Amino acid sequence: MLTELETKMLGVMMMVIMLGMGASLTFRDFLIAFKKPKGVLVGIACQYGIMPFLAYLLAILLGLPPALAVGLILMGCMPGGTTSNIFTYFSKGVLALSIMMTSVSTLVAVAAVPALIAFYSQKAGVTGEFAIPAANVAQVLVVLLVPTLIGMFLRKVNPNIGATIELIGSMLGILVILFLVVSWVPRNYQLLLSTPWSVFFASISLGLVGILLGFGLARLLKQDSNRSRTIGLETGIQNGPLAVLIVSLTFQGEMQQQVLLIPVLYSLFIVLTSSAITVWFRKIATREALARDNAKVALASAAVAS
Amino acid sequence: MAANLPTYDAKPWEAAYGTAIEKQLPVPRYLNLAHLVHSACERYAKKIAFTAVVPNGMNGSLSYAKLGELSDAFAVYLRDGCKLQPGDRVAVQLPNGLAYPVVAFGVFKAGCVLVNTNPLYTPSEMAHQFKDSGAKVLVIVDMFADKLAEVVPRTDIKHVVLASVSEMFPAVPNLIVRGVQKVWSKVLPPIPALAIPVQRLGAVLQAGQVDGSAKKVRAWWQTVQPQDVVALQYTGGTTGVSKGAMLTHANMLANVDQVLAMGRSHMGEDECVLTALPLYHIFAFTANFLCFLDIGGRNILIPSPRPVQNLQRAVENYPITWITGVNTLFNGLMNEEWFTAFPPKHLKAAIAGGTALHHAVAERWQIITGTRIAEGFGLTECSPVVTFNPLSGTAKPDSIGIPVPGTEVRLVDDMGELVPVGAPGELIVRGPQTMQGYWNRPTDTAAVLKDGWLYTGDVAVMDAQGYFKIVDRKKDLVLVSGFNVYPNEIEDALTKMGAVLEAAVVGVPDAKSGEAVRAYVVKNPDFAGELTKEAVLAHCKTLLTDYKIPKSIVFRDELPKSPVGKILRKDLKSEVKAEFNKK
Numbered sequence: 001m002l003t004e005l006e007t008k009m010l011g012v013m014m015m016v017i018m019l020g021m022g023a024s025l026t027f028r029d030f031l032i033a034f035k036k037p038k039g040v041l042v043g044i045a046c047q048y049g050i051m052p053f054l055a056y057l058l059a060i061l062l063g064l065p066p067a068l069a070v071g072l073i074l075m076g077c078m079p080g081g082t083t084s085n086i087f088t089y090f091s092k093g094v095l096a097l098s099i100m101m102t103s104v105s106t107l108v109a110v111a112a113v114p115a116l117i118a119f120y121s122q123k124a125g126v127t128g129e130f131a132i133p134a135a136n137v138a139q140v141l142v143v144l145l146v147p148t149l150i151g152m153f154l155r156k157v158n159p160n161i162g163a164t165i166e167l168i169g170s171m172l173g174i175l176v177i178l179f180l181v182v183s184w185v186p187r188n189y190q191l192l193l194s195t196p197w198s199v200f201f202a203s204i205s206l207g208l209v210g211i212l213l214g215f216g217l218a219r220l221l222k223q224d225s226n227r228s229r230t231i232g233l234e235t236g237i238q239n240g241p242l243a244v245l246i247v248s249l250t251f252q253g254e255m256q257q258q259v260l261l262i263p264v265l266y267s268l269f270i271v272l273t274s275s276a277i278t279v280w281f282r283k284i285a286t287r288e289a290l291a292r293d294n295a296k297v298a299l300a301s302a303a304v305a306s
Numbered sequence: 307m308a309a310n311l312p313t314y315d316a317k318p319w320e321a322a323y324g325t326a327i328e329k330q331l332p333v334p335r336y337l338n339l340a341h342l343v344h345s346a347c348e349r350y351a352k353k354i355a356f357t358a359v360v361p362n363g364m365n366g367s368l369s370y371a372k373l374g375e376l377s378d379a380f381a382v383y384l385r386d387g388c389k390l391q392p393g394d395r396v397a398v399q400l401p402n403g404l405a406y407p408v409v410a411f412g413v414f415k416a417g418c419v420l421v422n423t424n425p426l427y428t429p430s431e432m433a434h435q436f437k438d439s440g441a442k443v444l445v446i447v448d449m450f451a452d453k454l455a456e457v458v459p460r461t462d463i464k465h466v467v468l469a470s471v472s473e474m475f476p477a478v479p480n481l482i483v484r485g486v487q488k489v490w491s492k493v494l495p496p497i498p499a500l501a502i503p504v505q506r507l508g509a510v511l512q513a514g515q516v517d518g519s520a521k522k523v524r525a526w527w528q529t530v531q532p533q534d535v536v537a538l539q540y541t542g543g544t545t546g547v548s549k550g551a552m553l554t555h556a557n558m559l560a561n562v563d564q565v566l567a568m569g570r571s572h573m574g575e576d577e578c579v580l581t582a583l584p585l586y587h588i589f590a591f592t593a594n595f596l597c598f599l600d601i602g603g604r605n606i607l608i609p610s611p612r613p614v615q616n617l618q619r620a621v622e623n624y625p626i627t628w629i630t631g632v633n634t635l636f637n638g639l640m641n642e643e644w645f646t647a648f649p650p651k652h653l654k655a656a657i658a659g660g661t662a663l664h665h666a667v668a669e670r671w672q673i674i675t676g677t678r679i680a681e682g683f684g685l686t687e688c689s690p691v692v693t694f695n696p697l698s699g700t701a702k703p704d705s706i707g708i709p710v711p712g713t714e715v716r717l718v719d720d721m722g723e724l725v726p727v728g729a730p731g732e733l734i735v736r737g738p739q740t741m742q743g744y745w746n747r748p749t750d751t752a753a754v755l756k757d758g759w760l761y762t763g764d765v766a767v768m769d770a771q772g773y774f775k776i777v778d779r780k781k782d783l784v785l786v787s788g789f790n791v792y793p794n795e796i797e798d799a800l801t802k803m804g805a806v807l808e809a810a811v812v813g814v815p816d817a818k819s820g821e822a823v824r825a826y827v828v829k830n831p832d833f834a835g836e837l838t839k840e841a842v843l844a845h846c847k848t849l850l851t852d853y854k855i856p857k858s859i860v861f862r863d864e865l866p867k868s869p870v871g872k873i874l875r876k877d878l879k880s881e882v883k884a885e886f887n888k889k
Contacts, residue, residue, distance in 0.1 A: 026622065032647045090490075096644065159363040159623050160479045166362070167482060
């Protein structure tokens, strides 16, 4: 389990992460998204359609006990993580779309996540002491909107500060995971050794299959390949630290330990799987961009030479 | 045809100047470019002159006062540190960024000659340009420092200064940009060991900031005369050996006044111009860099404008009032959601140069931004602007507009005789902006400069109102039984056929007609049926008179193109040459 200090640190880090997310946004971005909402709508459909259902399905098929099932479902119901923006950036995806999906899904989360958790937990037969109170989740999400707004404001006032905290925020997303790995894994290696394969399988599949299904559904809904790759990454990459925070605020002791297992493992493996996928996506995107650029956009000197 | 003589020299275009454009150029306001810079830095001391913006929105700015100080320091480095003499050449190979104005203005103030160099040049192109110009100092962006080992020993360069893209950014953004360049994009190569000193710009500027330098620097530039050369601007790299056009202070100052005369009606005291085109190119150098400095404007410098998305933060964060660009930039911007949803709301004007501005692009731009793109025409040898569509009054589509004030333009045939109005002829220019010749190349100079007239090699027509339109490049003309055939016209006709993706037309030797038209045609992959020569010819017959119809048609999978997608007729011509030499 996490110590009280660790939980507090996690809370502070989440604040900074959300500050960074806010700094990646402008009010214009929202207006553009609302003017042409299709991309974001498709993304949100993937985010809250695919992931919770996938988590539920894995929980049922693998016959996970309630403590693990609730962790998996919670993980599936999380909004997009800010780390997806880094991966999208490095995979040369549509950064604006990724940022919009992360932010819109975080806004929608206030209402959607408590409802989805309740719905799928009940379906999976998780009740009583393992059920996560909807109010807890909503409260955490609302609190996190404050730094988001501050981030947006800072960005408007000074682009240098904005871009700096945007970067720090997204880096911290990965650092938090590293922090969890370093502090949590050594203390729990006994637990990890006795953890059945099905738990590892669920933790890895949720992200990996999520990315692939997100990509597929976006393609089906007529998004171009680059946007679909972005939606795929965004769908599969959940806000892991947020799930860890909610668990540590909701459960104590041995229970927390059990529920935390899948969110932590997911957070660890998603960095690895999405790094690999990013390298692959980047290759495809570079090839496509070159072909497109040569046809469309040219700014080198020869174009200006009369 | 002496009867036609007054036609061009009567300047029929002056009527189109209206009240917005002065017919006479003002008397020169400055002694030289250093004087222009010095005076601007004093007048607008507190205003921001340059802001460089990288794709994530991080930025750095230079005030006019700071710019004056730092460019003084660079001049001190050149004259005292490198012991350069007035007239010595300094090669500058930088992308758009804050280092560029400091270095370029320092060169002016030292009385030296600027050799603008494309940062993307290959080592052999660099070596040619540095050797040809005899540059003694090179200022290069550190991203390409790895080329130095190969280039420097083949040149007369004695000192190298390295500058970064985020030069003069605030500390934290600078650290982040350099960190990303080094660790993630891996674009910062190790600096090779050279036999000559290699210093960083920051260190050089620090050393140059000594007490009393302002007075010393002023004394240097006050002896520089208007007729002294200020820049060797290399041109012709894609068609032959690159040659340095000698542009004087007077040339550049005149062109600044000419551009300002055309743009004044749309310029106030606080203009903010988006500079996505490279400053090493003469278009942005004059239009953005010098003109907006003179009026106290702010240049928003974009180090890397590709992909166009890189411009988003700059367009969002600054109140852009002017944009200069080429067809592809305008087109690219209009393909971006963020741009079309929120076009810059303070925009007053956009000007296009370089290649032809497409009609559809210009129309869409007007609808989206509510401002016009005024197309102009220029060439390196003319500092560069020759003609311009007036911003107020009549702009004609597909036209390069009317000559700028103080410029004489004529259209002539091969014998140098004037052609009648409406007939195509080679465009020749005489004005205060025409160059002094090509550096160390008297033969090349004599071929283009005759009696003060610069022969552009472009064939144009003029209408009764004095508006010009470019027809084609003269050297691409095909001469069929004494008739001039313009490849552009035939290519246009061919691409009107749905089954044709693109086409290029060149002349081939012909026993009967001297030359014959040959068309290289690429089939449109979207076209289902088979494309036959007969079908192409039948199509041409509906649009073209007999002598213009291609005698032979060659189908190709693709056409040779420059890195920016211009079809290279010269490559096809050399193929033809090889083919007929064999016969």
